[in-house]
Amino acid sequence: MEHQYEVVIVGAGGAGLMAALHASRGAKTAVLSKLYPVRSHTGTAQGGVGAALGSEEEDRPEWHTFDTVKGSDYLGDQDAIEFMCQQAVSTVYELEHMGLPFNRTPQGKIAQRRFGGHTNNETRKPVRRACYAADRTGHMILQTLYQQCIKEEVTFFDEFQVLDLIVQDGVTCGVVAVELLTGELHVFHAKAVIFATGGWGRVWEITSNAHSYTADGCAISMRRGIPAEDMEFFQFHPTGIYRMGILITEGVRGEGGVLLNDGGERFMERYAPTAKDLASRDVVSRAMYLEMRDGRGINGKRFLHLDVRPETVNKYAQQDGRTFPDGSPYQLSASDVLAKLPDIIDFCRTYMDVDPLTQPMPVQPTAHYAMGGIPTDVHGRVLIDEKNTVMPGLYAAGECACVSVHGANRLGTNSLLDIVVFGKESGLQAAEYAAQCDYIPLPKEPDADVRQRLDKLFKGKGSEKAATLRREMQEVMFADVGVFRTEEGMQEALEKVRELKQRFAGVRVGDSGKVFNTDVLEAWELGCLLDIAEVTTASALARKESRGAHAREDYPERDDDNWMKHSLAFLEPEGISLRYKPVTVTRFKPMKRVY
Amino acid sequence: MQVKLRICRYNPETDQRPHYEDYTLEAEPNDQVLDLLNQVKWYQDGTLSYRRSCGHGICGSDAMRINGVNRLACKVLVKDVGTKITVEPLLGLPVIKDLIVDMEPFFEHYRAVMPYFVNDEPPPEGERPQTPEQRARFDDTTKCILCAACTTSCPSFWASGEYVGPAAMVQAHRFIFDSRDRAAAERLQILNDRMGVWRCHDIFNCTDACPREIEVTKALGELKVAISTGKVE
Numbered sequence: 084m085e086h087q088y089e090v091v092i093v094g095a096g097g098a099g100l101m102a103a104l105h106a107s108r109g110a111k112t113a114v115l116s117k118l119y120p121v122r123s124h125t126g127t128a129q130g131g132v133g134a135a136l137g138s139e140e141e142d143r144p145e146w147h148t149f150d151t152v153k154g155s156d157y158l159g160d161q162d163a164i165e166f167m168c169q170q171a172v173s174t175v176y177e178l179e180h181m182g183l184p185f186n187r188t189p190q191g192k193i194a195q196r197r198f199g200g201h202t203n204n205e206t207r208k209p210v211r212r213a214c215y216a217a218d219r220t221g222h223m224i225l226q227t228l229y230q231q232c233i234k235e236e237v238t239f240f241d242e243f244q245v246l247d248l249i250v251q252d253g254v255t256c257g258v259v260a261v262e263l264l265t266g267e268l269h270v271f272h273a274k275a276v277i278f279a280t281g282g283w284g285r286v287w288e289i290t291s292n293a294h295s296y297t298a299d300g301c302a303i304s305m306r307r308g309i310p311a312e313d314m315e316f317f318q319f320h321p322t323g324i325y326r327m328g329i330l331i332t333e334g335v336r337g338e339g340g341v342l343l344n345d346g347g348e349r350f351m352e353r354y355a356p357t358a359k360d361l362a363s364r365d366v367v368s369r370a371m372y373l374e375m376r377d378g379r380g381i382n383g384k385r386f387l388h389l390d391v392r393p394e395t396v397n398k399y400a401q402q403d404g405r406t407f408p409d410g411s412p413y414q415l416s417a418s419d420v421l422a423k424l425p426d427i428i429d430f431c432r433t434y435m436d437v438d439p440l441t442q443p444m445p446v447q448p449t450a451h452y453a454m455g456g457i458p459t460d461v462h463g464r465v466l467i468d469e470k471n472t473v474m475p476g477l478y479a480a481g482e483c484a485c486v487s488v489h490g491a492n493r494l495g496t497n498s499l500l501d502i503v504v505f506g507k508e509s510g511l512q513a514a515e516y517a518a519q520c521d522y523i524p525l526p527k528e529p530d531a532d533v534r535q536r537l538d539k540l541f542k543g544k545g546s547e548k549a550a551t552l553r554r555e556m557q558e559v560m561f562a563d564v565g566v567f568r569t570e571e572g573m574q575e576a577l578e579k580v581r582e583l584k585q586r587f588a589g590v591r592v593g594d595s596g597k598v599f600n601t602d603v604l605e606a607w608e609l610g611c612l613l614d615i616a617e618v619t620t621a622s623a624l625a626r627k628e629s630r631g632a633h634a635r636e637d638y639p640e641r642d643d644d645n646w647m648k649h650s651l652a653f654l655e656p657e658g659i660s661l662r663y664k665p666v667t668v669t670r671f672k673p674m675k676r677v678y
Numbered sequence: 679m680q681v682k683l684r685i686c687r688y689n690p691e692t693d694q695r696p697h698y699e700d701y702t703l704e705a706e707p708n709d710q711v712l713d714l715l716n717q718v719k720w721y722q723d724g725t726l727s728y729r730r731s732c733g734h735g736i737c738g739s740d741a742m743r744i745n746g747v748n749r750l751a752c753k754v755l756v757k758d759v760g761t762k763i764t765v766e767p768l769l770g771l772p773v774i775k776d777l778i779v780d781m782e783p784f785f786e787h788y789r790a791v792m793p794y795f796v797n798d799e800p801p802p803e804g805e806r807p808q809t810p811e812q813r814a815r816f817d818d819t820t821k822c823i824l825c826a827a828c829t830t831s832c833p834s835f836w837a838s839g840e841y842v843g844p845a846a847m848v849q850a851h852r853f854i855f856d857s858r859d860r861a862a863a864e865r866l867q868i869l870n871d872r873m874g875v876w877r878c879h880d881i882f883n884c885t886d887a888c889p890r891e892i893e894v895t896k897a898l899g900e901l902k903v904a905i906s907t908g909k910v911e
Binding site: 118119121122123124126127136176179180181182184185186187188189190191192193216217219222223226227230231233234264293294295327329426429430433434435548549550592593594596597598599600601602 | 689690691692708719720721723724725727728729730731732733734735736737738739753755774775776778781785789792793794795796797801803804805806807808809810812813816817820821823824852853856858859891
């Protein structure tokens with residue numbers, strides 16, 4: 084079946100819905116999502132959205148900008164970061180005007196809490212910049228945006244999974260999607276396409292990410308010749324629930340929680356004397372890895388304790404001399420913890436039989452967020468080479484995109500900010516573009532490639548199970564392309580991933596039906612994950628330095644002379660080819676990064 | 679430990695009617711029921727179909743009947759339900775395939791209650807002020823993830839699919855009691871109907887079913903009071 088929309092948005096998380104609200108005011112728009120929109124992964128974001136509102140103490144967008152540049156380990160593009168941090172304030176108020184139920188200060192303003200890496204640039208002390216709705220800020224953003232889309236009668240195609248991008252003579256002209264209910268392929272003829280398809284934590288064994296976080300958009304665009312930028316930078320969040328990877332928000336540490344090793348030592352004091360437990364995520368994850376490697380995990384195992392028991396919090400708050408905005412000593416009670424972190428308490432009780440009010444939580448670093456992705460400019464326009472050539476009609480926003488505002492390491496609260504700021508911008512830009520151009524005629528049989536790919540999965544020789552290959556990929560990537568990396572380990576991982584890609588040809592799915600054939604789609608998603616695992620490893624292997632989330636034991640220092648540049652990986656028949664482009668520096672010269 | 683998993687199966691392309699199939703699995707006490715379904719799908723029978731995404735009780739994809747009660751498969755652990763586990767699709771919505779039901783009737787009711795913020799007064803430059811107490815008034819109903827566990831556990835909904843159901847009313851409650859919203863009267867008028875709030879008979883199945891521990895019956899009670907008194911307090 085064929086459809087025609089001026090703007091087609093792929094993905095209905097925060098970025099896709101924000102794009103939809105703004106694009107649909109100026110263009111005939113449709114949103115395609117493989118899930119019901121309210122199931123999107125934005126809903127799992129917990130701690131807050133960053134904006135220098137200054138509700139509770141002095142703050143400025145310029146400080147937010149510098150903190151983000153520093154957090155990115157100077158790999159973020161400073162013009163894009165400045166744009167995001169300046170837009171943050173009005174965009175958060177826009178969300179509030181849409182009804183988003185932020186927590187409130189006693190004066191009735193949007194409440195804000197501390198988060199890692201966000202500081203008062205003059206005192207260097209943590210600043211309250213994360214605007215939050217309990218510990219379900221992402222849930223409230225997703226719900227609020229979806230509600231507004233209903234109000235504005237946005238057109239949705241729910242449970243339509245996009246499998247290809249249609250390009251004619253270098254110009255975007257639509258997508259191919261499968262309708263889950265019928266198994267039928269649909270062609271969406273479009274003037275502009277916005278990818279807002281999220282990340283790919285499912286490449287790794289321990290992850291906070293949804294089962295559906297499988298890199299679809301990034302893999303599809305790579306297969307159409309578009310590069311992927313800075314793929315070696317994938318964030319490992321310090322505090323995932325042991326063995327399950329479920330996220331425990333950094334807001335726990337923002338409220339005063341601390342990380343403890345087997346000896347009960349608050350070890351972050353040794354690694355980050357000023358920011359301590361609120362150092363940047365890469366710094367904390369590395370410290371945890373080193374503690375566990377040196378035998379100081381709890382009972383010698385691969386986890387540490389995150390302690391938010393009021394007596395612990397109050398003890399360390401007193402040692403740190405932490406105060407409330409009015410100057411009185413900081414105090415946290417059990418009821419404060421319950422009010423500010425209800426979902427965290429629920430997770431721990433449900434999955435671990437641990438009550439955070441009376442027991443510390445067992446945590447380990449968990450694969451969490453893709454800093455890299457489809458290269459775009461600040462307007463969400465996709466860039467196809469190192470000269471920043473724009474691909475007409477193609478846009479990307481949110482986690483699947485690399486603007487780059489997160490560089491080598493993202494600060495907490497900046498992902499929710501990214502999706503709303505760049506979701507909006509790409510929606511506005513796509514609608515404007517669509518108003519100025521005509522539909523490009525579709526190529527003949529635009530769904531031929533998709534049919535061929537699916538056919539292979541139905542007719543493979545059946546020597547392999549997709550689940551087995553997925554597990555092997557996740558294990559090798561977690562072991563060798565994780566928090567710390569070496570030449571040898573990554574080389575092995577690359578060979579393993581290439582072997583898995585070959586074995587993937589032997590997969591035959593067990594379900595040959597049409598209706599809700601999730602078996603074939605899971606196998607197709609594994610194909611995406613394998614492409615991304617290969618690109619990630621090849622990009623990481625080439626980068627001979629340590630920067631942000633890319634930490635190499637064999638190259639422990641940052642090397643600005645040779646490596647202050649973005650990598651662009653191209654998927655080619657003979658393998659991955661890498662090119663590079665410069666980082667945009669405006670005001671902040673690289674400095675050593677100390678927390 | 680060994681777990682016996684009985685799953686209600688239905689393939690519209692080959693089956694006349696639903697039937698049960700049994701699977702034996704090795705499991706840990708802390709495994710989610712979703713992990714068990716994945717084990718079956720990935721290693722025993724790829725045709726088994728169900729929805730899932732986040733895997734930790736937030737996205738609301740995997741609501742189903744587990745040992746007779748509505749639960750999220752990712753929020754129920756083997757140790758909570760024992761080693762004999764029966765999994766069936768939600769009641770009251772048409773089954774499409776295996777554990778997948780047609781969610782459209784559910785979302786239709788949702789859309790009917792104006793589930794969005796309404797305030798046409800020009801907004802201030804900053805936020806619309808709201809005190810922590812005003813914010814707390816509707817906190818409970820902001821937690822809803824639209825998983826449909828409540829609505830499909832309600833005997834009134836089983837009796838008539840025209841009943842708007844508890845989930846949609848939880849959404850209405852979230853806006854009616856928000857001090858910033860201006861459409862409470864319109865929503866209450868929609869709910870003041872034979873197939874609206876008056877179809878609720880305080881059975882409490884919804885409250886028991888809610889994986890987010892929302893006090894659903896209480897919220898519906900507050901809607902009844904608001905309609906009866908004409909006051910939103």
